Structures are given as structure tokens and as C-alpha cells.
Amino acid sequence: MRVKKYRVDTMPEAMGLIRSELGADAVILSTKSIKTGGFAGLFRKQKIEVVAAVEEPAGSAASTNLQPSPPVSPAQSRSIPRAMAPDAYRKVADGMNNGEQAPAKEKQEDAKQESTSYWGSRSTVLPSLPVQEPHPEGADFSASTDQALLVEIQQMKQMMVSLAKRDAHEAVLPSNLNEARTKLVQHGVSDELWMKWIDSVAEQGTEQTEQSGLAMVKEEMRQFLAERMDGGIAQDTRIVYVAGPTGVGKTTTIAKLAAEQMFKHKRKVGLVTADTYRISAVEQLRTYASILGVPLEVVQSPADTKRAMERLVDCDLIFMDTAGRNYRNEMLVSELNSLLLNEPNSEMVLVLSLTSKTEDMLVILDHFTKYGLSKVIFTKMDETDSLGSIINVLYRYPVTLSYIADGQNVPDDLMVPDAKTLSDCILGSDGG
Incomplete structure (x- = not known):
């Protein structure tokens, strides 16, 4: 991964430099206003500090100049602009974009072949990114800065994976289970738990009406809660x-x-x-x-x-x-x-x-x-x-x-x- 810091007067200037030096796949990690120069704290100039990064092709050195990516077709960038997604995220982005273009019937067949779970391999967590020590000209990154950037990138990956899971889930679940999912999400039930319940019902493989599917998910919840309720204060408690x-x-x-x-x-x-x-x-x-x-x-x-x-x-x-x-x-x-x-x-x-x-x-x-x-x-x-x-x-x-x-x-x-x-x-x- 190549990371570089720019100090510029305007954001358009920063965007031009980033595009020419890092290419169209670069992503902006942070921006902030700073003051530079001056004498004794006076006459300092207002600048914008922009940190950008791009993932380098496998096997290339950190100092290799990246060429701008070729233009992308509108069909590819309809859901997630590829220029905003480095290669590390593009696997997830492609899964989401391709999922939207495929007919619903093909989605269901692919999901059934790929995994016994309804969200299958689309929910696979991406491997950790290999992060090379950046040494851009004119920039001095501390270990803490590198760690902060890594954490932010990992969070972005997790967000993309979560979006991919939901996209795949909505594409293949029957409407009766989607209704249960919608209600669980509206109440803020964690993704991990509602997926577990709905997966359990879906794997039973029975023909379900809208009412019966919702009732089966509710039974999963009822059993979960029944094991975690104590009926109030016990009689022997003092x-x-x-x-x-x-x-x-x-x-x-x-x-x-x-x-x-x-x-x-x-x-x-x-x-x-x-x-x-x-x-x-x-x-x-x-x-x-x-x-x-x-x-x-x-x-x-x-x-x-x-x-x-x-x-x-x-x-x-x-x-x-x-x-x-x-x-x-x-x-x-x-x-x-x-x-x-x-x-x-x-x-x-x-x-x-x-x-x-x-x-x-x-x-x-x-x-x-x-x-x-x-x-x-x-x-x-x-x-x-x-x-x-x-x-x-x-x-x-x-x-x-x-x-x-x-x-x-x-x-x-x-x-x-x-x-x-x-x-x-x-x-x-x-x-x-």
C-alpha cells in the first residue's frame, strides 16, 4: 500500500495531485486544516493537509509509480463507484454490483450451490491487507499514525462486507423471511443473531407462507428468550x-x-x-x-x-x-x-x-x-x-x-x- 500526505491551498489542487501521482484508484483517508510558516506565531498561512492511499499491485515495490486506471463502464459503477474502491474492497463491490445485475432466479441458484447458508460465500471476510511502511517524499508518519490508518481501513472493509451480506441476503430470501428480517433490523437486533435465526428457519427447507415463516422466526426468538428469563426476584433472596x-x-x-x-x-x-x-x-x-x-x-x-x-x-x-x-x-x-x-x-x-x-x-x-x-x-x-x-x-x-x-x-x-x-x-x- 502506498500512502502519501499532501499540503495544498485548495481541495481541487489536492485532487489533481492525487489523481496524477496515485491514480484513479486512490482513496482519501483524511483531511484537515493546518497553519504553516510565519514568524513567532504570526503571518501563518492556512493550508489543507490531505492523506491519500492506494493499494499497489502484488509484487511491486512501494516506490513504483501507479498509472491511472482505465475508465469504467456505467454498468460497473452503478452501485459502487470503482474509482472510490481500491482493489482490496473491489472484490466485495463486484459481488454487490454483479448481484444487482443478475436475475433473481440465478441469484438463488448460485447461492444454493455456493453454500448451505443463504448468504453463502458473499459473507466471507476479506483477508487482512498487507500494509507496507510508507515513505512518501516530504512526509513523516509515526507508528501511531500508521496504526490509525490501518484501523480506519479495516473499519471500511468491515462496512463493505456488512453491506455485501445484506445485499446478498435481500436477493435470495423469500418475502416471508424478509418481513421477519425487516422487523428484527428495525428493532436493532444484531446482524449476527437475526441471521442465525433466519438461517435456521431457511435451512428447514419447508414451504412457508408469509405468516408461517414469520411465526417460525418468532419461535426461534421465543426459545432464545425463555432460557434467559428468571421470573423476577427469587423467594430465597434476602x-x-x-x-x-x-x-x-x-x-x-x-x-x-x-x-x-x-x-x-x-x-x-x-x-x-x-x-x-x-x-x-x-x-x-x-x-x-x-x-x-x-x-x-x-x-x-x-x-x-x-x-x-x-x-x-x-x-x-x-x-x-x-x-x-x-x-x-x-x-x-x-x-x-x-x-x-x-x-x-x-x-x-x-x-x-x-x-x-x-x-x-x-x-x-x-x-x-x-x-x-x-x-x-x-x-x-x-x-x-x-x-x-x-x-x-x-x-x-x-x-x-x-x-x-x-x-x-x-x-x-x-x-x-x-x-x-x-x-x-x-x-x-x-x-x-
Whole structure:
């Protein structure tokens, strides 16, 4: 791969230099404005720094001059302009372009011959690019810069592969399975999981109507969820540590849980709060404790926690509210864990908001699962139409789903979900 940096006055000037020196297959990796020259920080000129790269033919030296590529026919560049795709990406681009031009029947036959999977060899991940150490004239690249460029190129490859998978998938799947796929994607279910479910149904090879195909995919989801639901708080649990990032509705959720255990399960409940970072949080839980008629203890250290548990020894079940923090930071998770007692019949529950991004949830879960996290509660279901985060979390980590909160009313807006109901929410009831 040949990489070169240009400092120019205008982008048209940069494009001309790149085209003449690197050829039509070159791709721009980054652009930024810089100031050069001057004296004592004054009279500096505004310049544009452009980094471009092109993959060299196999066996050629890094210093070999590349000739511009011949013009491309409109049919070839209809989906993905070849001038914007180096050879490393062109395999994927060709697969997508050729797939669009072939008749649907030929696509299905080719896919069946190439692989037992419906997306077959089109989903093959491209091999890693051999990256040569660039030494363009007038440019000085550090190792960190080279690594950053490599990461960016790998990300571009992954994006192209993902697009190729979806293109191949849409070309060969029957309409009834495409409907299921569309609903799963709309809810944000990960590509890896929905492909697995739909592949499983497609490989059964039975003639399916639109309704039956959707129902079969929903059954795959129902079985997946049934193995990952725990029915709420167990009867032998005595202490529940409730954690969660800021703004997820953790304190309100604790009040709902306490009310559920008191009124439905007739258990004597006590509350403990360590959320002393916000005065309003303590007062909020104190108000709930007063309404429910349950004792409340405030703690700030492990010793305080131990004394509080001793004072609540007569309670059947104790909920401990912890401070809402930025738990993307693992140090804060470790600090929280030091406050908790390693008692028998105790468990930690993580509260997450369905309005958060799946990626942020997974980072937080990655930290908490190192400290014995076993259950999750999702809040704010009423504030989103996307429920895929529930599926993704349960797929990626060995945790179970205990409750879902769908409003702010205490104690009403809390439910123990079941696999069928949640599947219906995502794929529609009765297979529709």
C-alpha cells in the first residue's frame, strides 16, 4: 500500500495531485486544516493537509509509480463507484454490483450451490491487507499514525462486507423471511443473531407462507428468550444490590420492586441507600419509604453497610440503592463493588434504560459481569419503539432478564416479562 500526505491551498489542487501521482484508484483517508510558516506565531498561512492511499499491485515495490486506471463502464459503477474502491474492497463491490445485475432466479441458484447458508460465500471476510511502511517524499508518519490508518481501513472493509451480506441476503430470501428480517433490523437486533435465526428457519427447507415463516422466526426468538428469563426476584433472596448509570430511573425502580414484593409476595421489606452523591436521591427514596411504611438506612462505607444490615435483620428482603455513576469507567464499578457485602442469598441487579445505545450498555455490562452481575432490569420501555437492546444484551452476556419498567407510576409500571409477550412486541402478535 502506498500512502502519501499532501499540503495544498485548495481541495481541487489536492485532487489533481492525487489523481496524477496515485491514480484513479486512490482513496482519501483524511483531511484537515493546518497553519504553516510565519514568524513567532504570526503571518501563518492556512493550508489543507490531505492523506491519500492506494493499494499497489502484488509484487511491486512501494516506490513504483501507479498509472491511472482505465475508465469504467456505467454498468460497473452503478452501485459502487470503482474509482472510490481500491482493489482490496473491489472484490466485495463486484459481488454487490454483479448481484444487482443478475436475475433473481440465478441469484438463488448460485447461492444454493455456493453454500448451505443463504448468504453463502458473499459473507466471507476479506483477508487482512498487507500494509507496507510508507515513505512518501516530504512526509513523516509515526507508528501511531500508521496504526490509525490501518484501523480506519479495516473499519471500511468491515462496512463493505456488512453491506455485501445484506445485499446478498435481500436477493435470495423469500418475502416471508424478509418481513421477519425487516422487523428484527428495525428493532436493532444484531446482524449476527437475526441471521442465525433466519438461517435456521431457511435451512428447514419447508414451504412457508408469509405468516408461517414469520411465526417460525418468532419461535426461534421465543426459545432464545425463555432460557434467559428468571421470573423476577427469587423467594430465597434476602439482599438485592441495585446498580445502574445515571438517569435510568434506578431509585423509582427500587420503589416499584419493594411495592411488588410487599403487596404480591407479602414480604417484609427494608431499604438501604448509598446514593449520597445526590441529596435528592436520598430524599426521593425516603419519601417512597415513608409511603410504603418501610425502614430506610443511609450508608457511606462498608462498615455502615454492615451495621445497616444488622439493624434490618428482621426484614425478609432488603433493597440497597447504589450511587448512579458513569459506569463506563471500570474504576467506578470496582469502587461500588467494595461497598457491597459478600452475603449468602444476595444478588446484584443492573438497571439499564432502553433509550440508551446498545454499545454503551455492552461496555457497562462488560465491567459489571466481572463482579458477579447475574440479572438486568430494563426501564423506559414506554419511551422507545426499539427493543433490540434487550436481545443483544442477553445474547452477549450470561445474564438473565428480571423485570421491564414501562412508565413512572409506582407500583404499577413494572412487569415480569415472559418470552412470548416480548417476542410479540418485536415481531407482532399471532405471527403478524
